Each structure stands twice: as structure tokens, then as C-alpha cells.
Amino acid sequence: MAMLGKRRPSRPASGHSGLVRKPSSKAEQKEGDSTTLVVERLAHDGRGVAHTTAGKTVFIDQALPGEHVDVAVQVTRKRYDEAHIKNRLTSSEQRVEPPCAYFGQCGGCDLQHLNLTAQRQHKRDVVTELMARQGLTLGPIAALDGSSEHYRRRARLGVRVDGQGNVLLGFRAPNSHRLIDIEQCYVLVPALNELMLPLRQLLATLEAPRLVGHVELLATNEATVVLVRQLKAHDQDMARWQRFAEQQKISLGTWLGRETPVLHWNGARNNTGPALQDVLNLEELGIQRVKSLINDPPSSNDEGSKQLTLRFFPGDFLQVNAEVNQKMVAQVLAWLKPAPGQQLVDLFAGVGNFSLPLAAAGAQVAAIEGNPAMVERITANADANQLEVHARQADLSDASTVQMLLSEHQHIDAIVLDPPRSGAEAVCQVIGRYNIPRVAYISCDPATLARDAAHLVHAGYRVKQVAVADMFLHTAHLETLMLFEYEG
Numbered sequence: 001m002a003m004l005g006k007r008r009p010s011r012p013a014s015g016h017s018g019l020v021r022k023p024s025s026k027a028e029q030k031e032g033d034s035t036t037l038v039v040e041r042l043a044h045d046g047r048g049v050a051h052t053t054a055g056k057t058v059f060i061d062q063a064l065p066g067e068h069v070d071v072a073v074q075v076t077r078k079r080y081d082e083a084h085i086k087n088r089l090t091s092s093e094q095r096v097e098p099p100c101a102y103f104g105q106c107g108g109c110d111l112q113h114l115n116l117t118a119q120r121q122h123k124r125d126v127v128t129e130l131m132a133r134q135g136l137t138l139g140p141i142a143a144l145d146g147s148s149e150h151y152r153r154r155a156r157l158g159v160r161v162d163g164q165g166n167v168l169l170g171f172r173a174p175n176s177h178r179l180i181d182i183e184q185c186y187v188l189v190p191a192l193n194e195l196m197l198p199l200r201q202l203l204a205t206l207e208a209p210r211l212v213g214h215v216e217l218l219a220t221n222e223a224t225v226v227l228v229r230q231l232k233a234h235d236q237d238m239a240r241w242q243r244f245a246e247q248q249k250i251s252l253g254t255w256l257g258r259e260t261p262v263l264h265w266n267g268a269r270n271n272t273g274p275a276l277q278d279v280l281n282l283e284e285l286g287i288q289r290v291k292s293l294i295n296d297p298p299s300s301n302d303e304g305s306k307q308l309t310l311r312f313f314p315g316d317f318l319q320v321n322a323e324v325n326q327k328m329v330a331q332v333l334a335w336l337k338p339a340p341g342q343q344l345v346d347l348f349a350g351v352g353n354f355s356l357p358l359a360a361a362g363a364q365v366a367a368i369e370g371n372p373a374m375v376e377r378i379t380a381n382a383d384a385n386q387l388e389v390h391a392r393q394a395d396l397s398d399a400s401t402v403q404m405l406l407s408e409h410q411h412i413d414a415i416v417l418d419p420p421r422s423g424a425e426a427v428c429q430v431i432g433r434y435n436i437p438r439v440a441y442i443s444c445d446p447a448t449l450a451r452d453a454a455h456l457v458h459a460g461y462r463v464k465q466v467a468v469a470d471m472f473l474h475t476a477h478l479e480t481l482m483l484f485e486y487e488g
């Protein structure tokens, strides 16, 4: 998006679908001005969009479509203003009491004031609108619903010492670096919420809390992990952290150093840390494990045959919502129907979240991942589950690398694409040359997905299926799945 003023917009561009270019008014609003507006719709980031009588767009925090609101303008720009509600004159039927006491102050969640049905509809609307801007019309969008609370198994919390010497632990305020001190988080899994109070108590006893930048919390079925970002060594405080880890029965890691931090586990320098594990349930994925190509599979009464265990290390990518991840993998399997004899390529493969289930169903799987350590993990995970996956490292943002990789295969039945937020433009620009019948695209950014979808359609693909997953409920973040089929 072109910058409209000297300062960056305080919200990301994805929310600016309301930047309608209307003639600018001579009677401009000024910061602090108050006015009454009718909210027309939601912007992508969840703010209400209204227009002044002079036609200027106003983005209003926590305002819902149909509501009449008195607003105070906080930031005024050439083409739009940003405002908050001073007085809500009417309330939308979709409005609910936000379940978290910190909603509005804490910038973690944007949509808690909107009921769940409307949140999900809003996300479908965002995907539909972004695709329409690329000239693409979507059919019905399926929903992969998940729990609305306590779903998040990984989070980074800031640590800050205020002017009175109090140590704060929490997330940033919306559009601000200000840290909001929180005691509980509505979306964190119980194991992490249970740590919040002891963590706060520990932080209050540290001699040098200003040396702690943030803490990262991670919960798996088998372990809870705290990673402390420690800017400079402090022996007494490190001993306090060690005792804390023993008392709380957690794994403790410290990223030590200001510029290029090094990970220490329980005081020892170690860049990987202990292996953690994620589990995928094969029955829930709807696949019968096909006999291993390497060894005999475990016997049918062995739990190992009913689940896949994926080892990963702190710092590796992990889908934040375990329940929805399971559904997402099941959806991709249902679309692709992997079977013996099929050749599949998993691009942006992480530690094998999609590769392993595809291989368990009997397909031949090539996995490509940019991070060399995670490539090792894919191979180790495949071995440990008695599966065969050909994993290798490559930079998939480079079109010539992608071409080289795809050219090595005589035939590919389908591709799984699960890129980071920046998307998979290089892949989608060249994929059309290889007559690959199906592409399952999993996206955490609908704007880059829409851009990439346009490339695929230009190359001869059609959108066959769409689903929106509850990976990040209560926030404006979106997880979308799309199945493309080649029609030439």
C-alpha cells in the first residue's frame, strides 16, 4: 500500500479494504474531534468502517456494522481517520460481552466483541473479497471449527519494568509498544495459564528483571517449556530460574546475549534444546496406515500404529492450535486422497506435519523445507514412524530453485503448499509448466494467498474447494485452505 502520510498506519494494510477514494473534504476532522457515524462494515483487521458526511473513511476500533457511534478521532490522515468509540448509541445483535477482561487494552485479540458465528462469517467475507479483487469467484467456504478458548499452545510474552519498579508480563496494547500486564489469557492452553501466576511471582523476585526481554511459553502433550530471553548473564537470577523450573516441572531454556543470542538448556550451551513432540491421530485423520515401506509396521494393538509422533525442537515451526491442526491435516488428506503409487510433494514442510500423514497413507512423498535443521527433523520423524519421506533443503522463494526441484520429478500427482505469511509466489509462478493435477494451499495470510491464487488460475488452475480454519479465533488472523485443480 502506498504510504499516505509520513507516519506508517498504526494498523497493517490488510485492514484497509475501506480505503475508498472519495473526494477529500474541506471541513477535515481533526485529532480529538468527536462525531456521530453509522458503521457500514468490518475492515479486514476487524475495525468498523464508516464514512463522514464529507466522504472520508473512518476506521473505528471495536465498532460493528449497523451500529451508530459517537467517535473520537485519534489519528487523522489525508484519506482516512482512525477513531475509537466515545459513546455507542445503538448495538449490533452480533455484539457480545468480550470473555476476556483485558480485551481492548491487550492487542492479542481483536474480535472478542463479535459473536463466533459472525467472526467466522467475517473471515469468509475477507477471503471472498480478496479473491474477488483478483477476479476470482469462490463457491461455498467450508468451516474447520475449533474451541473458542484455551487453544493456543505457544506464545511470546513481553517483560518490562515500569516507572515504579513493578515487573510487567503480558502482550502489547493495540498499535503500541506499551505492555499490558496480564494475569491470565483467554486463548492460552491451561498448562500455560497455570504458569502465569508463578511466572509473575518469580519475575518480581529477580535482581535484574530489566535483563529479561521476553519469555516464550510452549506446551506440548508431554512437556511445558519456558524460553527466557536474557540480554546479559546474571548468575543469581539464573539460579532462580533453575529453581523455578524444578518446582514447576518445566523445561527451561535461556536465549543468552544481546545481539546474537545463544540457547542454553539448564545452564548448558546447546543450540537445539531437548526434543519435544507433537502427535497426530491417524484415526481422526481418516487414514488407515499403509504397511511401511521400510520395516514392518507396529502391530495393530500397538498405540504407535494409531498415531504419528513428530519430534521438534524449540525454535522449529509448530502450528499453534493442535486441535485445528489435526482438522487441517485431515482436510488436506480428504482432498488429496493419498494412496500407494501417488507421488506427492510437500513444500514448506516444517518438521513433516503434512508429509508424514501423506506417507502413512502410502504415497511417495518428497518434502522441501528451507530450514536445514527442520529438514533433518523430517527424516528423523519419518524414520521414527517407520515411514519413508525424501526430505531436502531448498529456498522456495527462488523461482529457478523451484523449477529445478519440480523438474527432477517425472510425475507429480499433487503438491501441498504451506508457506509463511509472505506466500509462495515463486512456486505459483512456475507450477503451471509441470501439469500437476492438484495443489492444496494452506495459508496464514489471505492477501498473499489471493495474489498466488491469481498466478495459479492464470496458469490453468481452478479453485475447487475452500475452507477457513479456526486456527486463531478471536483474532483477525486467518488460516485458509484451498484446493486447486489443473484444467489446462
Ligand SMILES: C[S@@+](CC[C@H](N)C(=O)[O-])C[C@H]1O[C@@H](n2cnc3c(N)ncnc32)[C@H](O)[C@@H]1O
Pocket: 317, 318, 319, 348, 349, 350, 351, 352, 353, 354, 368, 369, 370, 371, 374, 394, 395, 396, 397, 418, 419, 420
Ligand atoms: C507455515 S510453516 C508450515 C510448516 C509445516 N507445513 C507445518 O504444517 O507445520 C512454513 C514453513 O516454511 C519454511 N520456510 C519459510 N521460508 C521458506 C523458504 N524461502 N523456502 C523454504 N522454506 C521456507 C519455514 O521454515 C516453515 O517451516
